[in-house]
Amino acid sequence: MSWLRGWRERRDARRVRRMGFTAEDWEAAIADWPLQARYQGAERQALMTLSLRFLARKSVASGGGFAVTDAMCLKVATMACVPILKLGLEWYDGWYTVILYEGAFIPNRPHRTDDGVVHGRGPVLSGEAWHQGPVILSWEAVCEAGGASNVVIHEMSHKLDMRRNGANGSPPLHPGMDQRQWHDTFTRCYEALHRDYVTQRHMPVDAYALTGPGEFFAVCSEAFFESPDSLYRDWPALYRLLAQFYRQGERP
Structure with missing residues (x-):
């Protein structure tokens, strides 16, 4: 509904002002990520605005006592917003937290391997997305983005996929798509x-x-x-x- 969208945008704007980030802060945080140079002019401004609104709606929490900085939050938010730049922040509705570890992490939950054996803890991971739950990331993996790899985009793609019947490679398609x-x-x-x-x-x-x-x-x-x-x-x-x-x- 248009009134709800307007209310959320006004709320986001108030939160963004309270965060106090400047355009210079944002530029410095993403400067070493090559992909960002592809977005210029109005698209770049839209990406920055969306990234700040992302941080107004999602919290970035420390995993394992890792010291998370504002620059880290800005970089993760920007990477997360590239896939939804033309879709809208509503595509990330239904979850609220990014957890950032310094390096790879081991989920503290049972894990079944291909041979059917259930282990007390999961495998070592650099990223994970939970259905209607947090996105968990390794900062070391975030900093390795490039080539054909980007752990943030990978996990956020799972979040988009999960909007329709779970992460099965079949996200909700737009009208007119077959x-x-x-x-x-x-x-x-x-x-x-x-x-x-x-x-x-x-x-x-x-x-x-x-x-x-x-x-x-x-x-x-x-x-x-x-x-x-x-x-x-x-x-x-x-x-x-x-x-x-x-x-x-x-x-x-």
Whole structure:
């Protein structure tokens, strides 16, 4: 509803003013992330505004006693907002916290491995997104963004995917997008990646994408933003679908 959207935007604006971040603070926080240079002019201003509104709605909490700084919060928020720049902050509704560890972390919960054995604690992770819960990140992994990798975009892609029947590689599509085309294209590329992996040929994205459809979507989303030329060269049909979904990076 328009009145609710307006109320939330006014509330965000009040919170942003109280935080007191300047444009210079934001620029300094993201200066060492190469992807940010792609956004200039009005898009850059929109990205900064959205990033500050993200911090007005989400808290960034310390994991394991890690000393989280304002600059870290600004960088994580900006990376998180790149996928939703043309979608809107409402796509991240329903959860409220980012937990930031200094390095990799081990979830304190039971974990079942492929052989069916249940272990008392989970595997070592650099990022994790919980359904209707927090996003957990390793700051070391955040700082390694580049190439075709970005742990923040990866986990935020899971959050978008979870808006429709869980993280299964099938996020809610926009009107006019064809669900069958999405399924067929992603399945075809997934199967091609598996063949490349088995035959040890060049793989367009990291082999971690073969973990399952949800991870395939998240890894491809990383590549879409961090290495768009390579993804377009190898899988143009999949690239175009991601461009439609994220409403960015359209190509002929």
